[in-house]
Amino acid sequence: MSRFLIEIQDVNDTIPKLASLFKIGFKADLTEYTVLIPSDLGKGKITGVNFPNGLGLYTYRCYFHEETEIVHKNLVFNPIRLVHCIQGDVFNLNEEIPEEIKITNHEHFFIAPKKGDSHTLKFPKENTVSLCCLEIDRAKFKKYLPFELTEIEPVFYSLFGDVNALQGKYHTGMFSLKVSDIIHEIYNCKETGFPRINFMGAKSLEILSYMLSRYRKEVTGKGLINVTGREYKAVEKVTEYINNNLANLETIPELALRVGVNVNKLQAIFQSVFGQTVNEYIRDVRLSKALSLLSRGDIQIGEIVQEVGLNSRSYFSKIFKEKYGVLPRQILHHESGFIPEHLNEQKKSKKKEVN
Structure with missing residues (x-):
């Protein structure tokens, strides 16, 4: 078994110190750090970015040849960590946990180690x-909030109030496909530099907001539907089918029958x-895909309506404007100052040629 102990004194220590333990370099782009898994250990990469509000976002996409432990020991600040698994299995260990806790696809785990204790990902x-892994530096986060911690609900104060x-x-925690979807958005982000950092910061807050809501439901038992792992996997299959078959979707009873x-x-x-509801989810997926197609600027609205599985162009325009505040044609014909991405790139290229 391989074991890597990271003693952290500053929020930006994690990736550089892990790279040092891996005996390999790391990449820094603004505040985002990336380390590749050395080939003798496995493959993949680990990234981390920290924000002024006390949030840190770490992603692990890796494969190890042998069982591997990465131990986080915070020497100065005392974080809360939310670990959410997208694929595979990972085990969490800590001095306060009687036995290691395994989480798998779409499951999550909150941990706030006692001062001086460590947290291990195996x-x-x-x-x-x-x-x-969403990491919250409680002292920084407290200063960021525009109100006193004593004003928040007791269920959250027990987590965030214990700054020391x-x-x-x-x-x-239980299964959460919503958080998995947000994380996939982070994985698929093609932005670079400053826009990317801002995107990741916004998504970190979105994850935190959603998971706090789930944490409240799980701890209090209020408003939480008892759903089995098999049923969550059924929903995962339904959402995958919806995303891949928008133009020819089955009815909701047929979708339900498909997954039992x-x-x-x-x-x-x-x-x-x-x-x-299922219909509301389908509508949002359709509109999201339509926005992406419109932004290309090379597909007519009638074709887009068919591709996202709608029959009425007027109905499409109505629900599109309700969601985005503009009509589809305004995006397609870059009215109101909107310039499709491919035209914007052409404009930049021409400007370079002139110069």
Whole structure:
């Protein structure tokens, strides 16, 4: 087994110190750090970026040849960590935990180590793992808030109020496809530099907001639907089918039958996971794809309407404007100052040629 102990004195220590332990270099782009897994250990990469509000976002996409432990020991600040697994299995260990806790696809784990304690992520050998770790520096986050911590609900104060980490806390959460979707957006982000850092900062807050809502439901038991792992996997299959078959979608009863869940249960799970009905989810996926196609500027609205599975161009324009505040044609014909991305790139190229 390989074991790497990272003693952290500053929020930006994690990736550089891990790179040093790996005996390899790392890449820095503004405040985002990346280290590649050395070939003798496995493959993949680990990235980390920290923000002024006390949030840190770390992503692990890795494969290790042998069982590997990465141990985080914070010497100065006392963080809360939210570990969310996208693919594979990962084990969490800590002095306060009686036995290691395994999380797998779409499961998450909250941990706030006691001052001086460590938190270990254990990766099984020959296992492709993809996970996101949201780290909250409680002292910084407290200063960032525009109100006193004593004003927040007790369920959250027990986590965020213990800035000096006098007590250790941990909580194993339930499945969350919504957070997985947000993390996939981070993985798929093609932006670079300053826009990328801002995008990741916004997504970090989105993850935190959603997971705090789930944490409240899980701790209090209020508003939480009891859903099995099999049922969550059914919803995952439905969302994958929806995204890949927008032009020729089946009816909701047919979707439910496809994954072996009754219609009412399917609707209930969608409300729990996405806060939407199945139809509302489908509408948003359609509009999101339509926006992407319109932004290209080379496909006519009628074609887009068909490609996203709608029959009425007027209905499409109506729901598009309700969601985005502009008509599809304004984006397609770059009215109101909107310039499709491909035209913007052409404009930049011509400007360079002139200069």
